[in-house]
Structures are given as structure tokens and as C-alpha cells.
Amino acid sequence: MVSTKPCFKRVVFIIIDGAPYEIFKALIENGDLPNIKKHVVDRGSLNKAVSVFPSTTGPAFIPFFMGLYPGTANIPGIRWLSKSNFHTLHRFKRPGICSYMGLDGLHFEADLPPDFPTLFNFFSPVSNIYNLLARGCPPAKNLTRRIKPFAYTYAHFSHRWRFVNQIAVRQLQKAVEAGDKFIMCLFPAVDTFSHLTEIQSPQVLQTYREIDIAIGDLVHTLQKANTLQETLILITSDHGMTDTHTHVDVPQHLDDGGWRCLHYPKVWRHGTTSASMVSGNGMTHLYFKNNSDGKGWGERTPFEKLHQMGVISALIELEGLGLVAGQSETGDIIVQNRIGQGRISCRSLDTDHRNLQNMPATFKSADSLRFSYRFTGIDPLGYGVHYENLSSRETLRETYDSPHPDGIVQLWQIFKSERTGDLVLSAESGYDLRARYEIPKHHATHGSLIAEHLHIPLATSYPITEKFIRSVDVFPTVLSLCGHNVAGHYIDGRVVK
Numbered sequence: 001m002v003s004t005k006p007c008f009k010r011v012v013f014i015i016i017d018g019a020p021y022e023i024f025k026a027l028i029e030n031g032d033l034p035n036i037k038k039h040v041v042d043r044g045s046l047n048k049a050v051s052v053f054p055s056t057t058g059p060a061f062i063p064f065f066m067g068l069y070p071g072t073a074n075i076p077g078i079r080w081l082s083k084s085n086f087h088t089l090h091r092f093k094r095p096g097i098c099s100y101m102g103l104d105g106l107h108f109e110a111d112l113p114p115d116f117p118t119l120f121n122f123f124s125p126v127s128n129i130y131n132l133l134a135r136g137c138p139p140a141k142n143l144t145r146r147i148k149p150f151a152y153t154y155a156h157f158s159h160r161w162r163f164v165n166q167i168a169v170r171q172l173q174k175a176v177e178a179g180d181k182f183i184m185c186l187f188p189a190v191d192t193f194s195h196l197t198e199i200q201s202p203q204v205l206q207t208y209r210e211i212d213i214a215i216g217d218l219v220h221t222l223q224k225a226n227t228l229q230e231t232l233i234l235i236t237s238d239h240g241m242t243d244t245h246t247h248v249d250v251p252q253h254l255d256d257g258g259w260r261c262l263h264y265p266k267v268w269r270h271g272t273t274s275a276s277m278v279s280g281n282g283m284t285h286l287y288f289k290n291n292s293d294g295k296g297w298g299e300r301t302p303f304e305k306l307h308q309m310g311v312i313s314a315l316i317e318l319e320g321l322g323l324v325a326g327q328s329e330t331g332d333i334i335v336q337n338r339i340g341q342g343r344i345s346c347r348s349l350d351t352d353h354r355n356l357q358n359m360p361a362t363f364k365s366a367d368s369l370r371f372s373y374r375f376t377g378i379d380p381l382g383y384g385v386h387y388e389n390l391s392s393r394e395t396l397r398e399t400y401d402s403p404h405p406d407g408i409v410q411l412w413q414i415f416k417s418e419r420t421g422d423l424v425l426s427a428e429s430g431y432d433l434r435a436r437y438e439i440p441k442h443h444a445t446h447g448s449l450i451a452e453h454l455h456i457p458l459a460t461s462y463p464i465t466e467k468f469i470r471s472v473d474v475f476p477t478v479l480s481l482c483g484h485n486v487a488g489h490y491i492d493g494r495v496v497k
């Protein structure tokens, strides 16, 4: 019997940083991206997928390459603080505080959990362009590793992000001509131009069109080599974006409330009792000093205690603050805003722990988890329904087209990380959570738990018919389409067909 199962020999994996699903879809439908439409979408499909919380570069790459949530991978933001390590001031140790936007960007790969494979491990030869998650890619094949720091710094100050994208286009073409079997190419300029201008400015729309032309050239090269049919082309984004009209000064608000706040770039401020570690800038982790011996920052502070301290009521009155989430003394996740409070609980059906013998406690099989959600007042997540004992997939389906897609599982997963704040804040559309020290000033935002930041395009040259897709599903799905499988490795995703 002849198998109809596809088995691609090559993958070209394109991430357009910061491309929202709705904008990408409109550009395809309006004929603005003719090459992507003809050679990818029309041969395969364009799906609306859901990214992760925080919806920001770095953490939101981990699902694609490793099939893990940021919380599972213990990288819950582009900046974080580790309360248990923060007091460890040591010549050779990191201080327990991190921003991958700075020099710590070099630590990103080392901070990923060890012993987990990435997509790079399943193919040979491979190449990587700009993407910071290059574990498994030989340094010589990380094609932009030398030029990236210079190109990004130059573009940061001159705003010439077109130049950075043009380097990606050239390297992509080179990798395709070389016959590499897995080519990962990140185009950063939609995100950076959106931050500088707005999400549909002429520069941003021009960037989409330039990427489309690059896809046309790439397909032409594959056709010439007669390898188009055996190549899976996948185009996606790590997060969406929204235009920003108001910057909320969270550190100032905490200072005013009596919780002197540590934040980038003022990370050596003395006498601080709180910290704000912002991502994207639509979300931030808040940490509160919680100890009796006066030395370290203690353990995670329960939501109930923060409520008693007056922190919650001080935060929810802030205009533009969509959600405040924390962990209850019971382990549940509590999500609060001005109009109501929701409670997420999760239990495992895995009573015999058959599959868990060699896994850390947080690595329960995703299929064995059941989620419940109840609220008082008006539902802060906007579902308006109480849920009881839903599987992870059922919660995804139920909340897919809501204002907070996959909010139940996304809030649960981020609190799995030890580096996650006592509180996690998510901004409303139009607002961000960083009012000072952002140079140049940002006019667009991502990072939040809102649909405009979480819905991402997933264009594949092979049709995917499944309607409900998470970015963590991309890793096992790509491997399955190429005849590999990930049995034996824990992942948060599953194969979608």
C-alpha cells in the first residue's frame, strides 16, 4: 500500500517578528503578498494560531523550536528576576536578574532547560539567520552570528532596519542555494518599524512586501533545483502588536505606594522592596521582597498576602491595566481587574505517575491535566462562562476567539516558572507598562494576554486543517511532516493535521 503521508526533506522556517494575524491575512487577501499567497497559502493553508504569554520575542520563540511553554522552559520574560538567587552577589555568578535585551542575550541559550532537543537537532545541514534560539545549530552555520550585533546596534540608532532585513534576504538565498535541510530565518523589521511608528505605517507595509519578494526568489531557486515539492515552507510570527497611545508608569506607581521599585535600567537602586521586569512592553512581572531575615527576597508572595498589603487594589485602579494575576496560597492562579476576579485551578489525572518517574514535578503530561475556571463579578477574562474539568485542548477551543485566547492555560503555564513574578500584569490594548527609559520611544506594543498580541499567522505550504493551533504545536507538527517524531521527550504541544 502506498502511504499518502507527506515526508518533506527540507524546511524553510520564516518568522516575521511582530506580524499580527489580522494584518497578515488582510495583506494576503488584498493581493499585497502575491508570492506568499501563490506559493505557500494556496498550495497549503493560512491558519490563525495562538502564541504564548508573554507574547514577546525570546520566550515566544521557545514553543516553535522546542515545543515548550515559556513557563515550562523557565524563561518567563525577556526580563526576569529570580527571588531565590537575587541576593547571590558573586564575582562569577549572575546576580539573579536578567534582560536578554542587553549582554544577557548571550545567556539565552544557556538558560534554556538542558537535555531538550530543538528543531536544529533533527536536520543536517542546518542554518540560522538572526534567531536567538540557535541551540543545535553549529556556530559556522549561524550565518549572522558575527554581523548581528553590529547590524542591530547600527539599526537601533539609525532606524535603518531595512538594511538588517536585506542581510537576512541575502543569507536566506545563500542557505537555500547551499541545499541546507533546515533553514531558519527571522525578519526583525516589522516589529522594530512598528515600535518606531505604528503597526500599519508605510515602512511596516513595505517590509511585508520586501519579505514577499524574498519568498518569491526563494521559491524560484527551489524550482530551478527541482526541490520545491520536497520543501516545507512555513511562515509565522512570534506575536501580534497593537498601536500605543499611553505609557503607564508602573515603577513610579509602586514608588508612590511605598514599594520602592527596582527596574531596568535602574537595577542597582538601593533600598528597593519591589521590582518590575517588563516584556514587550505590554506585560510585566512584579516581585515583592518577602522575607524575615532581611537578606534575600524570599519565596513567591501569595495573592492573598499581596491583597492584604494593599498592592492589588493599588494596581487595579491604574488606567490601562487589563489584568493582574498571581498565585493563591492553594496553588490556584487568581486573575483580577476592576470588574471581577477569576480563579484557575488545575489538577492531574495521572495518579499512578507512570510517565513521570524521570521528570521534574512540573513536567506532568499535558494530556492528563484538567482545568477549571470560575469567576466572581464580571469575568475579567471575558469568557462569561464557568468551566469545569476541561482538558488543555478543550480550554483552547472554548476560548479561541475570545478577548483572551487560551488565557486559562497561558496564565497557568507562566506561573510554572520559578522566575515568574509574584504578580504578572497585562496591559489593555493601546497601553504599555513602561513610561521611562525606552529609547527610542515605543509607538506599538506586544507582550499582553490579549487577542491582538496572541493571534499569529501560520502559513504552511502543506495544508493544515485543524482550526485550533498553539505555537507549541508547530515543533511536533513540523517534525511529523518530515518523518521524525518526538516520542520520549516531554513537550507541551501535539501534532496538528
Ligand SMILES: [Zn+2]
Residues within 6 Å of the ligand: 018, 057, 191, 192, 195, 280, 446
Ligand atoms: Zn518588539
